[in-house]
Amino acid sequence: MQTVTTPNISAELRQRLANAKRVLVLTGAGVSAESGVPTFRGGGNTATWKGLPFEVISSGTMLERNLPLVWEWFDYRRETLRSLKPNAAHEAIARWQERFAELTVVTQNIDGLHQRAGSRHVVELHGNIWRARCAVCRLSHEIPAAGTRPGACEECGNALRPDVVLFGEILPAGAFEFGAQRAAACEVCFVVGTSGLVYPAASLPEIAKAAGAFVCEVNPERTALSDRCDEVLTGKAGDILSAL
Ligand code: APR
Numbered sequence: 001m002q003t004v005t006t007p008n009i010s011a012e013l014r015q016r017l018a019n020a021k022r023v024l025v026l027t028g029a030g031v032s033a034e035s036g037v038p039t040f041r042g043g044g045n046t047a048t049w050k051g052l053p054f055e056v057i058s059s060g061t062m063l064e065r066n067l068p069l070v071w072e073w074f075d076y077r078r079e080t081l082r083s084l085k086p087n088a089a090h091e092a093i094a095r096w097q098e099r100f101a102e103l104t105v106v107t108q109n110i111d112g113l114h115q116r117a118g119s120r121h122v123v124e125l126h127g128n129i130w131r132a133r134c135a136v137c138r139l140s141h142e143i144p145a146a147g148t149r150p151g152a153c154e155e156c157g158n159a160l161r162p163d164v165v166l167f168g169e170i171l172p173a174g175a176f177e178f179g180a181q182r183a184a185a186c187e188v189c190f191v192v193g194t195s196g197l198v199y200p201a202a203s204l205p206e207i208a209k210a211a212g213a214f215v216c217e218v219n220p221e222r223t224a225l226s227d228r229c230d231e232v233l234t235g236k237a238g239d240i241l242s243a244l
Contacts, residue, residue, distance in 0.1 A: 016214045021101040024186040028108045030193020034087040034238045041195045060168040074162045089237035090117035104182040127164035135161045183208040191217045196225035
């Protein structure tokens with residue numbers, strides 16, 4: 001039987017949450033780990049696919065060089081996601097929408113699990129694997145959960161590419177700026193399941209901290225951001241967020 005240790009949540013954090021109106025949550029791959037979604041790093045390993053490190057296959061350079069291979073990689077990831085469900089961490093965050101006057105969920109994840117758990121306004125910094133985008137006119141196309149993805153742009157007929165941010169590419173217009181604005185105004189900022197190695201996403205807790213927010217990390221491991229947090233809750237997101 002798995003023992004769930006009650007996270008050692010400080011009285012200060014509980015007090016700040018009791019008074020908070022504006023809360024921001026930055027999430028990474030670790031928030032989906034308990035749903036069965038593999039993380040990219042953590043545990044000392046980095047993900048590879050067909051012998052290619054994910055930073056290579058998930059890059060703008062590879063997209064230019066070999067779009068079919070990049071699609072194969074995202075088709076494979078979508079296939080692994082199809083049967084997975086949101087976990088207790090996603091559900092706890094979705095419940096916080098009713099608890100705080102202004103909850104901002106900013107995610108680096110492209111899996112759409114926050115939305116499936118009921119989170120209404122999710123800022124997707126790195127796009128979404130359930131969408132394709134025209135490589136020319138940029139029209140976005142939904143990829144159905146069941147069935148095949150669209151072959152070409154319904155508007156201009158040009159090739160479609162995954163609507164995700166690849167390494168070497170810029171973030172969707174406005175997404176980071178909106179997240180930064182909310183980070184600068186929040187009272188409590190949670191950093192959940194991210195190694196804090198990828199920018200500009202990892203700068204959001206720093207913006208929040210600089211603006212006086214209480215920053216709390218939730219992760220089974222120390223990360224590049226731990227030293228800049230006011231509180232570090234060591235453990236799985238599902239256990240800890242459910243206890244907050
Ligand atoms: N609960 C909380 N955190 C967890 C859990 C869990 N159950 N399991 C693992 N983690 C932590 C790991 O310890 C690690 O620190 O989640 C983190 C995952 O880190 P990464 O794999 O580096 O993922 P992320 O930080 O989201 O990566 C950022 O890099 O690969 C690109 O675009 C991709 O969005 C991604 C970005």
